Amino acid sequence: MADNSAKIDINGTAQDYGIIDGSVGPQVVDIRKFYANTDMFTYDPGFTSTASCESGLTYIDGDQGILLHRGYPIDQLAEQSSFMEVAYLLLNGELPGKNDLDTFTNTITRHTMVHEQLSTFYRGFRRDAHPMAIMCGVVGALSSFYHDSTDINDPVQRRIASHRLIAKMPTIAAMAYKYSVGQPFVYPRNDLSYTGNFLNMTFSVPAEEYHLDPVIVDAMDKIFILHADHEQNASTSTVRLAGSSGANPFACIAAGIACLWGPAHGGANEAALNMLREIGTPDRIPEYIARAKDKNDPFRLMGFGHRVYKNFDPRAKVLSKAATDVLDKLGISDPVLDTARELEQIALKDDYFVEKKLYPNVDFYSGVILSAIGFPTEMFTVLFALARTVGWVAQWNEMISDPAQRIGRPRQLYTGPTMRDYVPVDKR
Numbered sequence: 001m002a003d004n005s006a007k008i009d010i011n012g013t014a015q016d017y018g019i020i021d022g023s024v025g026p027q028v029v030d031i032r033k034f035y036a037n038t039d040m041f042t043y044d045p046g047f048t049s050t051a052s053c054e055s056g057l058t059y060i061d062g063d064q065g066i067l068l069h070r071g072y073p074i075d076q077l078a079e080q081s082s083f084m085e086v087a088y089l090l091l092n093g094e095l096p097g098k099n100d101l102d103t104f105t106n107t108i109t110r111h112t113m114v115h116e117q118l119s120t121f122y123r124g125f126r127r128d129a130h131p132m133a134i135m136c137g138v139v140g141a142l143s144s145f146y147h148d149s150t151d152i153n154d155p156v157q158r159r160i161a162s163h164r165l166i167a168k169m170p171t172i173a174a175m176a177y178k179y180s181v182g183q184p185f186v187y188p189r190n191d192l193s194y195t196g197n198f199l200n201m202t203f204s205v206p207a208e209e210y211h212l213d214p215v216i217v218d219a220m221d222k223i224f225i226l227h228a229d230h231e232q233n234a235s236t237s238t239v240r241l242a243g244s245s246g247a248n249p250f251a252c253i254a255a256g257i258a259c260l261w262g263p264a265h266g267g268a269n270e271a272a273l274n275m276l277r278e279i280g281t282p283d284r285i286p287e288y289i290a291r292a293k294d295k296n297d298p299f300r301l302m303g304f305g306h307r308v309y310k311n312f313d314p315r316a317k318v319l320s321k322a323a324t325d326v327l328d329k330l331g332i333s334d335p336v337l338d339t340a341r342e343l344e345q346i347a348l349k350d351d352y353f354v355e356k357k358l359y360p361n362v363d364f365y366s367g368v369i370l371s372a373i374g375f376p377t378e379m380f381t382v383l384f385a386l387a388r389t390v391g392w393v394a395q396w397n398e399m400i401s402d403p404a405q406r407i408g409r410p411r412q413l414y415t416g417p418t419m420r421d422y423v424p425v426d427k428r
Contacts, residue, residue, distance in 0.1 A: 056093070121141060
């Protein structure tokens with residue numbers, strides 16, 4: 001780099017714009033003064049070439065298949081850490097010491113109960129309501145129950161709200177599931193881990209004791225870690241955009257949940273499992289692979305490739321092993337899961353998929369694991385939201401603390417009618 005600036009020539013007039021270096025990753029051209037200097041906007045649908053903020057939370061190198069949280073590789077965190085450790089890391093910037101982790105875990109554990117009146121709120125939903133619809137409504141309503149943690153200018157209230165959201169999300173998610181199947185709500189237990197407590201609230205019933213299988217708990221904890229944060233994706237950007245207006249944290253996270261509900265974002269693992277069910281049995285895989293290669297066939301293999309990763313999704317490597325462990329432990333005989341295993345092996349060796357770098361992604365494996373554990377597909381995105389709440393909260397806190405933060409105001413390329421005069425209705 002010669003002069004640490006970029007020159008943009010518009011109609012013969014050159015403008016200099018600074019180039020900003022991050023700690024790692026592509027350099028960024030600072031165009032904050034571009035409109036003021038040129039009376040022009042830049043055009044970037046989807047903001048795929050635009051850095052909307054400065055962040056020290058998560059770094060992704062899609063070409064190399066790298067995902068770092070505060071500098072730590074995701075595979076190391078998933079294999080050696082716990083979800084509570086990763087939550088602390090994202091919120092505070094460093095891995096906790098034992099005392100810090102114990103204190104943080106204790107704080108989260110003792111915030112898992114929700115206000116008792118909140119349970120009556122569920123009765124306002126139809127029994128067959130989608131759990132994500134319930135999540136949007138209930139999380140948004142939290143601000144009406146916890147008035148003492150909605151002042152975003154108070155660091156103490158921000159911390160309390162952050163802890164409440166992380167702690168109560170498993171309870172709210174489990175209650176959404178219980179309501180959908182007509183079973184009684186199960187209260188949280190302080191003697192269980194974060195992930196074990198969620199599984200107990202989801203699958204236990206008053207009639208008998210629920211046994212927590214360590215293999216299942218470990219797999220779920222890995223899924224939570226691998227979904228905790230993923231840079232400035234659509235839902236995270238939604239949380240930041242909502243937060244930029246000064247909205248309370250509960251409203252911001254509800255906005256993130258609404259965005260995540262979209263099938264192009266949080267619904268990918270559900271789509272992958274539905275595809276496996278459509279294929280049905282391993283003997284039909286060649287037929288569907290041939291269809292996937294046919295440009296004239298609308299069928300697409302879901303759960304392969306990724307918008308960001310042009311290499312093997314580092315999260316998928318972790319879940320591939322976890323999927324094997326879960327299926328072996330449960331001893332499940334299911335044609336759909338057999339199809340998933342066979343399809344994985346074929347795709348990893350097929351020249352078409354290798355050349356196009358269409359590796360199985362995290363959604364492919366997470367859908368298989370969650371189905372094997374017993375979650376219905378409509379709960380998949382709820383679990384995504386549960387895990388991603390940690391990242392959303394950390395991103396929201398980072399945004400609030402950023403002195404350069406301004407209310408979001410994207411520009412547009414207007415292509416509608418130019419100015420015209422109103423014509424009374426009897427003259428049209």
